Amino acid sequence: MAGKKFDLSGLMQSKVTWAVIAEALILLVCFIIRPDFFSISYQPSTGMLYGSLIDIVNRSAEITIISMGMTLVIALGGTDLSVGALVAVAGAIALKFLRWDVLTYTTPGDYTVYPYILVIAVPLVVCALMGLFNGFLVAKGGIQPIIATLILMVCGRGVAQILTDGKQFTTGYSPFRVIGQGSFLCLPMPIIITIIVVVAVALFTRKTAFGAFVESVGVNPSASRLSGIKAGNVILLVFMITGLLSGIAGLIYSSRIMSNDSNNAGLNFEMDAILAVVIGGTNMAGGRFSLAGTVIGSLIIRTIVTFVYYFGIVAEATMAFKALIIAVVIVLQSEPVRKYFAKRAAMRRAGAKS
Amino acid sequence: MSDKKILLKAEHIDKRFGITHAVNDVSIDIYAGEIRALIGENGSGKSTFCQMLCGIYTIGGGTFTLDGQPVNVRNQVEANRLGVSIIVQEMGTLSGLTVAENIFLGHEDPFMHHGIKDTPAMIREGQKLLDEYGFTNIKAGAMIDSYNFEDRKLVEIVKATYMKPKILIVDETTTALSQNGRLELYKIIDAVRADGRSVIFISHDLNEILTHCDTISILRDGEYIDTVNAKDVNEDDIKRLMVGREIGSAYYRTDYGKTISPEVVLSVKNVTVPGQIENVSFELHRGEILGFGGLSECGMHEAGKAVFGASLDREGTVTLADGTQINDIPTAIHHSIGYASKDRDNESIILNESIRNNIVLPSLDDLAENHILKAGKLNRFAQEFADKMQTKMQGINQFISDLSGGNKQKVVLARWLGKGSDILVLDSPTRGIDVKVKQAIYALMQELTAQGKSIIMISEEIPELLGMSDRILIMKDGRINGEFMRSESLSEEDLIAKMV
């Protein structure tokens, strides 16, 4: 049956469209201020492309990766406040393994004390286990996710500092540098890692039935359980994935600065991740989720930061300005506003009818 | 009673099922050449009595004497031989057989030639009978399953009457027949009477009985009450005889013809909620139970919410007698309108709260002495109204989520009783509630209207609507589609016709 009516009001309703419109607007304003905003040039020295757009995607890598996991947690109807702390933990462990014994090697050099595989694997495993701990509290303990993850949020940074005795290690180990600053196919490595992660999570949730299970547990946990879904395992797996992804983000973050700044590593990452997911259109009460929407949400947040930087606002106020624009986007997506637009669209169409 | 020959004499007939005493020492005489109606409420034993006569059940106690000889029939075929046949309420014909085989079921021997069934003869004979009865559209040779329910019932009538039984029992068959099916049946039972034989006719349709039967025997709770002549009784007498007992069965209201005061307490003028109801207008009178009926998505629930000021974008006006407009819930409650929602656990009771808080919530302002609430006063208030509704609970500070459905509804009603609401909007008040509590709620509704309060009752159960409302509005696709005044003759079909 050809000619399915083009459903303008349906499109207006969906939050993702608003996110895309917001992103386009901000980019436009950036373009007006700095015409060379969209220029992309190839920099032979680093063998990478260079330009504000690339910078946005590169800088947003950590948040995008974390928010992939966060999307699933929110789809379950919960939130994960511990991601920021896990980023710090991952960085701390990695640096610990790189410079196990500070005494013998005082100056940072191109060396690693432990095999490189450990430097990468152990932080990821530890973060995954911490995610599992969160999942266990929620699934078996029946504790509200916001409270369960608050525990790791509070003591996660403490663990990171204990591991590094409160000191800040630096390293010069070049393979570790590749993660945050290397390049592949002339794209910065974080972008490559992000693409891999996004594709992997998308495949895992949509190709297997896991995505459907997450959505159904998110909407109605008791009905899903009674339909045979092991709701407990789904929750455990989702929190473990989020932990693992926070670990990956932690590695990228610490590799960018080649050190383990435990105090501010991952500060407020959980807030950014949650906002990215919300702007992306996933409903906070759980149920349908859209990974694509979240990616756009994360890009929006990063674009705003770049925009604020270009706009010449003093660094301290960036957080305020970011909050203001995000607030505007969220209000535009709120239900009453969308209903208002849908009604107006319907009236316009009805006008044509008579 | 004419001193005609007694065809059937039943003396001290008795029957027990486990601990239930279905038929209790019943003695009835049935005369030749009459149509005897046998009536009684569900469970009065009338079907069991007849089924014992024709062998479906064994006789518990007492004897049947037919035409002078005692009979103790073991199965239907023997009954037919002795001249007793029955048309049951459910499906009496066997699928998978032809019409003719069904007619001569159990009496195949005339067609048996040393063991082989002469089917063509049977079909010929069957078709002759069908034509004789005027059911020409039914083919004796066709499989019975190819006919719809009504035609199969006509075949059953032929089967039960072709061998001229002395007594034909018709057990509530007419409910399943359409108009012309019933006419056929009346013709046949008149023919049986004319032939000097007699019919026992069981039915709920009182005016059908009054028009077609000569005498009426009444059973109640398994006991024989009386036999009266159809000519010298009317429906009310029969009803009184049937119901008789004080407890239990006066489930719904039994008063008819109550005049409703002309005073309008609430007038709703072309109220529209986009997508749900369209310019609904009606008036509520003092002391009236106004019923709202309709299929599940007809908009009656939204109409209830609109009156209570609970629907969001509502056009049109809801005005009280003193002219105040109701546009939001606080004004509705302030002007003594109470609302019990169909979605009780979500919209009427606050699940994780104590019974006390659920009851006192709307009346907090009245209970506060210059803004101060004293716990003792609240407790007494809640206890008073909870007791008035005989709510079964450990104490008023118990959590309401532990109560049963019936008791939760009692708490909701106690809340509005406490608030002294004059107008109550009750949406499916007895949904999912035990029989005993339902009775209590119906009694309360009658008491409240007696005190001059008015009730809008929205219900999906048609018997409840018929039983309780003074006036019934039927809604369909968001509009009021029909209005009925309370009357005995009002039947479910009338309501359904407007609903569909």
Next chain:
Amino acid sequence: MARNDDMNQSKLSAFLESDTFKGLLPFIGLVVILGAMYYLTDGRIMQPKRLRLLLSQVYYPMIVATGVFFVMTLGSIDFTEGSTLGVASIVVSVLSFYNIPLAIIGGILTGAAIGAVNGFFHVKFRLQSFIVTICTMYLFRGVCAYFTTETAIPASAAIKALDSDNLKIGITVAVLIVAFFLFKFTRIGNDVKAVGSGETAAKFSGVRTDKVKFLAFVAAGALTGLAAFVNVIKVGSITSTAGNQLETQILISLVLGGLPITGGAKVRFSNIVVGTLMYTVLNNGLVMLGFESATQQLIKGVVFLIFVALTIDRKALKVIK
């Protein structure tokens, strides 16, 4: 004899689940922590000087916690308190040079205004309080940072002179008494609990739910504004980190005090007092025991976990509104 093991096992678990135990738990917790700290610091915590220092840390969190208590009873969450305190403190400090009463009122009004912003977006646009308060937290954190970039903002000497314990105790106790009276004896307490345990049913029973929600946020903001005044007296000057992580601290204190995260009818006014005291004692004790901040956070996290596991009200599992 499996049967009676089940019996007493189930009796024990029944007791654990029962409301009376849950009501007592916070008090037991406070006693346990006080006892542990007393033992570990072999009595030093109870020294008068130490006690006064400890108490001085209780005042403004207690006032803020009272405000947040009303919001959490609604089943919502307020993350803005930290930045509200920061901004309000700036206003108080700036105004303190003119006259003190103006400074106090200015602080309260600023807090109330921020609370109103939260309330407006939460009610009018039906956004979850969680999202709204994160945005406002960021927003006012940025505003606070913007004003205190160069130097910390000094408060006037006059206001600092007021720094006397009995004034601070006076204000805190007054706030607690007024809040208790409103909660227990007027309609407000009932309304807030009703919205927390069943918002639609409350609406259908005549509670003006939108008004109640809006006022709760405004009250929380105003009380934080008052707390800012108390903070300014003590601290004297405002830096960009004023009020940092206060919201998490308040959340933990209230949950330690036994407040169920989903709000509703099971809240007790005592949650505020016990929770804040417990948090402060724990905090002080750990500092006195010489743990550096990292381990302190670790231990606080673990203690928090234990209490949460015990007080969680499984039946009322709901999404935060």
Next chain:
Amino acid sequence: MPGKNILEMRGITIEFPGVKALDGVDFSLREGEIHSLLGENGAGKSTLIKCINGVNRKDSGVILLDGKEINPSGPYDAMQLGISTVFQEVNLCPNLSVAENIFVGRQPMKHNQIDWKEINRRAEELMSRFHLDIDVTRPLSYYSTAIQQMTAIARAVDVQAKILILDEPTSSLDENEVQLLFSVMRELKASGMGIIFITHFLDQIYAVSDRMTILRNGHLVGTYDINELGKVELVTKMVGKDMDVIFSLKRAEVSPDAPIMLKAEHIGDSSRIDDISITLKKGELIGFAGLLGSGRTETAEMLFGASRAVHGEIFVDGQNVSIKTPFDAIKSEIAFCPEDRKRDGIIGDLSIRENIMLAVQSRKGFMHPMTRQEQTELADKYIKLLGIATPDCEKKAGELSGGNQQKVILARWMAASPKVLILDEPTRGIDIGAKAEIQRLMLEMCGEGVSVIFISSELDEIIRCSNRIIIMRDRAKVAEVDGESCTQQDILRIIAEGAA
């Protein structure tokens, strides 16, 4: 007087895998007549229409157009023969202009180019004939559905169609648009066109049509003149299926030596149920009767692992199985439809397809997912089988009516092809039509060898369907009664005895 038959269809039979969509249906349409075709969804209306315009091939029977036999191969072929159809979703091209839509495929040419002026002129003239002066050059999507329908009808008129088929044309029109359509239909009727009008709005049928044909389950119920049949008669004929269904419900025959499918011995958990043993044969239906809170749901939850049984064993098909979670139960092929549909059954935000495939998918685990194609097939199969009223399987389950939601959950568990199916209050809160349906489906499943535990507080349903009835009181099994012989009164008395 209506003219001669322009269309005659005799003995039309169409079979789809597993179901006979049309069985020997006769239908005739006269010149200059509006003939309504009605029946519940799934009755075969649209199949008959698709047979006329060639979409469905007929397995047997003959179609005569003006006396000549025709076999249209598709809508285009049918249009050539003069039969045009306007489907419910008006399948025209929204982006083309009104004029283009009328002449698509047959544009008038002028020296081998499309003559646009001619097209617009004739389109305008056609539209004015239906008193519509609209700008025919604007795209179709700009106009309302009513105008789009008029365009499709104009197209049929321009093609000098003899027969016009309107499939649910009024479902998305408002009041005056419907009157506009009726005036156009009357005009076309006057000009000799035969119109087949399909709608489920009964009052529209009475308003405009001359004759009507009623279909039910693929069978022809009858063709009647408009004034021959009252609305209630019409409904009972259309819906007659339920009367049929209710009366034709027969308990599943269980052979005495059927294997024991489920045996639970002394199961119980310390707090709620102390000790219950149940045996259930293959294909048998056990009813659970008792007041609310008598432990029926708790027992079912234990059998299904929704709540942990502290002691006792459960045997499925002879093997001892340990059931701790719903997953174990589903693995050993036990299925459970919960009582609280909203809370435990339907997942509102997900589509019908996702709801139906849930149990099957969870048994498979998420590692080997069902493809989207398999899921849609499964969903469509059960939508058809259970007659769920939905345009497609992507609709949100939450938006369905109560009866349909219950069918979706039933479909979820039938799809998992269980050995034992436990149903907890499946008929509560749904309208009369759906209740009978659900009971028929249950008994059909028993016929196919599934053992069913049926929990209901409607005693008449339990008695009608159950082979054996377990009566529960105060969380204990107090009696087990044979379904055949007991009556409501017995059960009520057993229940009443204990309740305080």
